[in-house]
Amino acid sequence: MVQVQDALGSRTVFRRPTYARFWLARVCSTISYQMAGVAVGWQMYSLTHSTFALGMVGLVQFLPMLLLMLVVGHVADRFPRRTIIAICQVVESVTIALLAVATLLHHVHPVGIFCAVAALGAARAFESPSTQALVPTLVEDELVPQAIAWSSSANQTASIVGPALGGLLYALGAHIPYSACAVLYLTASTLSISIRPRRAVPGKAPVTANSLFSGIHFIREQKNILGAISLDLFVVLLGGATALLPAYAHDILHTGPWGLGLLRLSPAVGALxxxxFLAHHPLHRGAGRKMFTAVIIFGIATIAFALSHTLWLSMPLLMILGSADVVSVVVRSSLVQLETPDVMRGRVSAVNSLFIGTSNQLGEFESGVTASWFGLIPATILGGIGSVLIALAWMRLFPGLRKLERIGS
Structure with missing residues (x-):
């Protein structure tokens, strides 16, 4: 059994051409998304000089995910997921290309940017659950945690490269990063459509009221999945220190934009x-216990970061924070995919995507509100303490998740 497991090591994942194409498509798509985020943010602020407009960009992008949650999951369970992903990436490419043309012709307007962002949000609402549900069909079940870890590494790589590349290209003209994004999205689409899953999408079940809500019902009944998803939701809501990094850079660490760039880079470096590491050394033992330990470390690192007044101390603390967060991500994602029947993975992944999007968006809002109420440092400390308390409470509320040994066993 050990020999079989060794033969199916994480390096073998990339010997499968179909998974290599998936990983490259993921990198191209996510780098493009990160670059577009930088370009849209800079351009929107230069046009409006309004922080409210910047906040609305995130809200406009999130609303399609909320409104389409029940639909996108069903689509992912009824049609070839690689085709859905490829179509979404073509839509994203065309949308970004239109922004590039409008910018080049000096016809760009905040309303047009909002429309483009809404279109990108709608495309990502379909793309995200299809991508999550596709991963388990590309490799053997015992390789799913490694495959998810490598998929997470693609996201973290893009989080490092994308913003830096977007800012660099924006200095050459706002249309340049948009044009690069359009090309990357088109490349990702070409790679995605060439993916050949090991298992096809199950037969098309009739669409009924029960089937539309079946993803929610399934998660409610599966206590381990419910515990893992809700743990991530509340911890990110409370412990969103990264949303306050501009204020920390300016007011606490007294550094400039270069310092803010280093702060933003640090969690992604730790997570990558x-x-x-997890792709080569998957969590074979005590997965639930290690997930809760990682969340507690996340909370402690948040508290320590809040108390730091030195950039060179804050950076490694943020690396620890990002590292702890990705352990939770890999365990949760593996649990969701391996304990969900393939026929329902799209609908369950859609709910999971909504939880992730909700926690990220509302987490930024919550961090800003509490910082304005209590002050920057106290608010971050409270968030870190809240993360630790949530982890301790969830260990009692979901004992099966705490005792979970192997994912997918």
Whole structure:
């Protein structure tokens, strides 16, 4: 059994051409998304000089995910997921290309940017659950945690490269990063359509009221999945220190934009390093216990970061924070995919995507509100304490998740 497991090591994942194409498509798509985020943010602020407009960009992008949650999951369970992903990436490419043309012709307007962002949000609403549900069909079940870890490494790589590349290209003209994004999205689409899953999408079940809500019902009945998803939701809601990094850079650490760039880079570096480690050394024992431990470390790192007044101390603390977060991500994602029947993975992934999107968006809002009420440092400390308390409470509320040994066993 050990020999079989060794033969199916994480390096073998990339010997499968179909998974290599999936990973490259993921990198291209996510780098493009990160670059577009930088370009849209800079352009919107230069046009409006309004922080409210910047906040609305995130809200406009999130609303399609909320409104389409029940639909996108069903689509992912009824049609070839690689085709859905490829179509979404073509839509994203065309949308970004139109922004590039409008910018080049000096016809760009905030309303047009909002429309483009809404279109991108709608495309990602379909793309995200299809991508999550596709991963388990590309490799053997015992390789799913490694495959998810490598997929997470693609996201973290893009989080490092994308913003830096977007800012660099924006200095050459706003239309340049948009044009690069359009090309990357088209490349991702070409790679996605060439993916050949090991298992096809199950037969098309009739659409009924019960089937539309079946993803929600399934998660409610599966206590381990419910515990893992809700744990991530509340921890990110409370412990969203990264949303306050501009204020920390300016008011606490007294550094400039270069310092803010280093702060933003640090969690992604920690997360990427841990993702690669987990891809080679999956969590074979005590997965639930290690997930809760990682969340507690996340909370402690948040508190320590809040108390730091030195950039060179804050950076490694943020690396620890990102590293702990990705452990939770890999366990949760593996649990959701391996304990969900393939026929329902799209609908369950759609709910999971909504939880992730909700926690990220509302987490930024909550961090800003509490910081305005209590002050920057106290608010971050409270968020870190809240993360630790949530982890301790969830260990009692979901004992099966705490005792979970192997994912997918």
């Amino acid at each position: 390093t841990t993702s690669v």
